Amino acid sequence: MFSDPVAKEILGALSAERVRRTVETITENIPTRLAGSENGRRMAEFTARVLTEVGAAGRVVNLPGLVSFPGEGRLKLDGEIFTGSTLGQSAPSIPGGTAGRLVDVGPGDARALAEAARRLGQEDLTGCLLLSDLASHPPRQEKLRLAQAAGAVGCVMMNFGPDDGTAIPFGSVKAAWGNPEAGNYAAEVPSIPAIGLSRRDGTALRVQLASNAPEGRIEAEVENDWREIQITLGEIASGQASEFVLVGGHQDSWFGPQATDNAAGTACILEIARVFAPHSDRLLRGLVFGCWQGHETGTMIGSSWIADQEWDRLSRGAVAYLQIDEPGCVGTTRWDVSSNAELRAFHEEIEDELLDGRARIWRKAAKMGDASFLGLGIPMIAAQGGFTDEEIAKAGSRGWWHHSVHNTIDKLDWDEVALHLRLYAGYLWRLCTVPILPYRFAPAAAALTEAIDTLPDAPMGIDTRRLGQAAWHLAGLLGRVDARLAAVGKSAAVADNRAAKINDLVRHIARELVPLSTTVAGRYGQDPYGYSPLAAPIPAIAGLAELEAIAEGEPRLLALTRLRRARNRVADAVSEAAFFAELLLGELD
Template identity: 30%
Template structure:
């Protein structure tokens, strides 16, 4: 329950949000093509910094070298058996390989793939493989709806010369995409995952015509691909509104770079941060914990390079003092209605759920974080929170895309000023400023770790049901039960501290430390100091391959290698739960 003082403040913050100011920011951004590493991106950063200083918010523009890939021109020529040729429009993919100037000529081979259902996001099917059964693609060019970095990898591993992605929904645009799964700047270990083959995209309609040709007989094509990949100097704007409590802060981020104008992906998010900073700076005396705003470069052409660099270079500060991470991407899209809250960790899901319910009347679909959208801080252990408004499933503009509220114009030249609605953007920003206030105004952090314990219990049970005969997870399950008991005691302790108005400094620090133990275990494989690939994985991703283990021959090398890997992941999860239980009990008893 939100207390009366906070309710009054929240209303004042919401009343301050101005649709006209938001519209003015969008008009500025509409004149800038903010590809990372360009002058327009830098102009956008300078514009934001000027606004922050105008509002009296301490601001700096950090700079770093990011590994950025610009897709440039590509061609696809289809030859017929009479010596004729036709050109099919294509777009190259960021981090795809370039061809020689004369291109590559080879047979085109279609690989079947189950497409997303209507209204599903493009990200939802990335873990599903195309069906290569009985198909030899060595020295050939693959045509498939098995897209994304994993689809390119599968084609490359099977010896294909190139990969052409058929878009799964029927909009008449080709979306800009990225072909690498590497999260942020590559390391020596991850750099080999940069694709070595060209990657192109075609529309659904053109892809279907090509598929029909492949099924009717042999098809030969020639492709060219020109992709510029290089180190580029990038600007990262950071603005701080400190609270009365030293050092602690909520991180609020939005990516500054975009494809083309990129109004609803993500000029609207950039404008929302500017307006939130303006309003919160007027009421800064009410903030117990500070707010740090960051505009990330390298989102689209560097696979979250900016937020990853920030996590790397500010790791210890984030680890020790940050309350959580609110990512804002693609708000304010015209005609959006449905709230989809897909980036929420268990300890703060109640905050998102309550805010959306109170401000919109909707019962939101609160889900755990996806591996997308600058979620670069789960390894650090930061609780993630977020809420996004989507087009209705049956809206004619809703397609299988990854942003823009589900709008078909995502990652295309059609993402223009008319796709945004300043009034909807103002309402969205009111929700975000309310969520921020509920994190930063109360003295006590609003965490509840019982849902986190339930996440462990439920997912460990599911994995045990599938693979328990091959990998015994009952010790980890037992430890998850013990952690839930400790989390319940900690919930009672927090309620007493809040009711008594006691100093929560020690409890806050302990709960932040608890999130640093739990979130890397729940949401990463690599852990705190590295970054998993940008592929969709379930909760407890380190244990997910136990489902595959159950299908393998127990006498095979593959089975024994995988079982060893899973045993180590089981130990990691059990150890994290043991540490978390001890800390939660200690905090509850202190």
């Protein structure tokens, strides 16, 4: 697969030592890279300069962002003071602190909140402070959104890691993905304070809360404001086509050096640009690089802004998004990949060759990190070394140091960084040089039909039967499409004009299918970060199976209206995908 002399040259030129030197420069000279701060600006200027030096035409783009500058956070309970951090985008506490009964809600998901309310003999958690565990899903942002909707007056979130761990967690709790708008501000921008405590303190609190819910008070110091923030863009144009692969990762950070998160990822992006730039004449597709900001203290502002601002170009020409975040952490023993099913066979073939038998795990692409392009229908790959389930249980999925001041350069393994570089370059070389896009649609179609087949027949009059018939028709078409694409991909040569027609239709199918499996909001919106329905195979109709279990009256009627419309959106996407599949089969025959 990588026998081409240029491919060998690219893989051979990658240097983990150069990445190490870049990480040292960033962490020593530009620590605490908060979006909207002076160091945030300096970081963007640094990456733009390096991208330009290596031949990738770097430039800084200024944009507005609702960002956060949190300070210390405290919990006062029974005469004791627990000191931690105020979480980003938290509302400030009222003068003297925000008071309420402190209740342990475990993971902080909807079910746990309902159980806690029942224990208290209440309909909801109005007036309560909620203690939740960052080691468990959902993410911080969804924990707070659910708590706020349940009437809570504040949140306390205990860190992951060993039970005696003293690391204080940083993190944003704003569910609104990117900059908010009027329609989602009230529900998705925090109106209650939230603080983070160490695992040790949280564990001690859970013991206290096992038998009662004492009155507590939290103090949260924070400044949330609209600021000018910076992102950095770079590009290596192919000169042969308007298609391109987007490579991105955030360059802002929390307090301290934040070596793994994400100085290392930024350094890897710069290194990849360096080795690809001299070979732009061999690329059938270009590379566009994005170093985002507003990831940490604003919840994906930079990447979502680009999704909106560069909509036309992304919609027409982006064929994939490679997200690079926290590569090369010490202690990782397996390869973790989150991707859309359309790209799974493609990247696993590369991993078979370059991973040397290392264990790996695959998950469906999730709207996490800077996954701001799923609504556009751009399939993505997010891959990095990962911990085993046993290691995660002890230290959290990213290491106990994640989102703390302990995220220092000693948390990077340079042999692991070298492996990451090879995998990333391998993905990109193939994506940029194969004449026919390497998507395979049958796995996505199978997941679609399986999910629809499990739905009840016509719940509350919503037609699931015809939806299922349409999905099975599409699955049949896409099975034939995959077989023909595989055959064409193996042919010695494909005329440029024919390849362009085939790829255009392939992209059209992906533009319909990718949002179906990854979004509720669909093509033109952004779902809240960590939104619980996104875990479903078809998120937009996630509540259809439970519709009749919703309390009668207005709650059920509201859900019925939403789900009927969501069903129709799914039906339209299936129909459109089938239309383009039939056109593609005509082109492939």
